[in-house]
Amino acid sequence: MNRSKRTLLALLGPLLLVLLGVPALQGTAAAAAPPAGQATRYTMTAFTNSSESNMYVYDSPDATGFTLRKGPAYSPPSGLIRDPSIFKHTDGFYYITYTTNWTGNTIGFARSTDRLNWTFLYNYTIPISGLTRTWAPEWFIDTDGSVNVIMSLTSASTATHFTAYKITATNSALTTWSAPTQLSGIGPNYIDTFIVKVGSTYHAFTKNETTKYIEYATSSSLTGPYTFRKTGNWAGFGDWVEGPALVPLDNGGWRIYYDGYSA
Template sequence: MKKTVRALLALLGPLLLVLLGVPSLQGTASAASSAPAPGQVTRYTMTAFTNSSESNLYVYDSPDATAFTLQKGPAYTPPSGLIRDPSVFRHTDGFYYLTYTTNWTGNTIGFARSADRVNWTFLYDYTVPISGLTRTWAPEWFVDTDGSVNVVMSLTAASTATHFTAYRITATDSALTTWSAPVQLAGIGPNNIDTFIVKVGSTYHAFTKNETTKYIEYATASSLTGPYTLRKTGDWAGFGSWVEGPALVQLDNGGWRIYFDGYRAGKYWYSDSFDNFATWSTPAEVPALSGFIRHATVLKETVPDGVALPTGTTRSLRSVNYPDRYAAVRSDSLGYIDPVSSSSSTAVKQSATLTIVPGLADAACYSFRDSGGRYMRHWDFRIRFDADNGTDVFDKDATYCARPGTAPGSVRLESYNYPGRYVRHYNYALRVDTGQNTDTFRADSSFTVVSPWA
C-alpha cells in the first residue's frame, strides 16, 4: 500500500509544490548515490592556480564540495614556466598526479607527483608530437572505465590564440612516462578549448568552451575520441558568457557539480544538475575562493575517519558551542536547540531524544525520528518534524550525511539533497544553511551524539 501511495505522490508532488508556490527541491539525481559507507567520509581535493600567480599551485580540500579549506599554498612551483590549468587525479600506484599548462605558447604540458596531495615533485615536461603547435593548453586527466589513463588537451597551430581543437593522449605505461600519438576528438571544434569529459554508463559527456562565443557547450559521444554530437550551445545552462575551465565531479547524492571560471567578472562559480545534465541550478560563487582561484579541478575520494552513528538507538544531539542545549522539537513542530537538564520535565527530555535510523533516501546516511515517530526534515531550509508522507522528496529532505565536527567525536549533518548545506542553529533555531568557512559556522553546525535524555 505504501509503495502505491509513494508512486501517486511522486507524480502529484511536483505539481502540488508548483501550485503552492514552494521552491522545487533538489533530489532527482539521475545517477546512483555515491555516498561513502558509515565510518568513511568523502574528501574533495581542489587544485588551482590563482589571480596572484600563474606559477604557483594552491591545494584545498572540502567534505562537501562547497566550503574548501586551504591545505597548502603555494604547494608547488615548477622549475620553470607556468602552472596554469592544473588537473589532478590519483593513480593506481597510490600517488597523486598533476598535469598542467606550462606556458602561454609552446608545445609542452607539465607533470608532477605527490604522495600526500600537498607536497609535489616535478616529473617532466612532455612535448606533444605535432608539428607546428603554437599553444598547448588546459590538459585534463580522464581515466576511462577500462582503466586507461588519458590526458585531453586543447591544441592550435595558429599564430594567435584561435582555432583550438581537442586531442587526447593515452599513457602506454603504468608509470605515466610514455604516451600514445595524439588523436583528435572528432566533433569538438572548430574553436573549442578547456574540454572536460565525464563518462556515465557508456556515454561520454564533454563540456567545452566555445572560444568564439565564450559559452560553455555540451556534447556527447559513444567513444572517447568521438565523433561528438553537439547537444547544447549558447547560454543553455544559465552559466552566462565569458566563462571557461569547466570541471565536473559527482556528488554523494548522485548529482553532478560543475565548477567554472567567470574570468571576465573575476568570479568562480559552481552549479548542480540532477537530471542527466539537462538543467542546472542557478550558479553560486565558491565561498571564500571566488575571485582568487582560477581554472581548478576537483578530485573526489572516499577516505577513512568518517563519522559512524549508532542506528537503531535513541540518542540526543548536544550543541558543541552551547553544551547545555540539545536538538529538540517544540510544539510548533519546528527544530531548535533547547536547554535540557536532569531537572527538566519528561516532556522536555523527550523533545530532545531522537532515534537514529538509516537514511530514508540513502542507507549510507542517516535519518532522525522524534518520540512521536515524526522525522527531522527541512522545509524552506527550516528544520521541522513531520510524518513520512511516502514521497521521494520527503525521504531526501529527511536524510543527512554525517561529516566530522569541530570537536573530537562530534558530527556535522549535511543535507542529502542540498549538498553543502548543514544543519546548524541560528538564534537557537535549527536550519540547513550553506556552509561557511568560518569557525562560528563550523561550531554552530557541530553536535555531539550523547546518551538520550529519555
C-alpha cells in the first residue's frame, strides 16, 4: 500500500475525506441540487502530503466544487491526523476520529461547534493485544441511532493482513466504547472499509489490498457476514485505488470519492 501519495481532494486525492450533508449553502449543480426551499452543504476533512499533522476543512453546495474554509483547522497535541472522518452528533457538536500514527493501537477524537475550530478530546486505545497498526477509522451511524467506528486493524509486523472491526459508543458523550467486533466476511487484507445502510441492507465498499481494487459487499447485519457482490474492476475505478467514501445526494443518488494514489 502506498499512502505517501494521498493528497487533498482539490489535488485529486479524495480518500482523505468523509462527507456529510447538513443545512447551509444553496446548491446549484443539477446532480446534487437540494429540493426547493432547502439547502445542503457537503463537508470534507483532509490532510496533505506535506503535513500529516494538520487537518483542512472544505465544503461544497453540490458535492463537486469544494472551497477551503479553514486550513490548517486542527492539529492534534501529538502524532498524526490521517484519514479524518467527520459527523454531526445529536448533541450539536461535530466530531472527528482519525489515525494517530503509522503504527500503534490508538485512534484520536476531537470536536467542534462550527467545523472550523476544534478541541482535542482524547486518544482511545483499541483493546486488542498485539495490534501493530490501527488505520482509517470511519464513523457509521446506524438507523437505530447507535454511533459506530469502523477501523482497519492488523497485528502483522508489516502493513498487511488488515481486517475490518467496529466499536460502538456506549454513552452519548462518545467517551466509552464496546469491545471490538470483527466484521465477518471482510478480510483478510482488506482496508479502508466504508459502510452505508439502505433499507435493511448494509453496503460495504472496501479495498482489496492484494489486488488494489475497491470491492463491494453486502450484509443484513453490520457485523456480517458480508458477501462480496462485485470484485475486480467492476465499476471502472481501476486498480491502485483506495479509501472509498460515499455520500447521498439531494436527487436521491449517491456519489463515491476515492483516492487514485498512483495517478
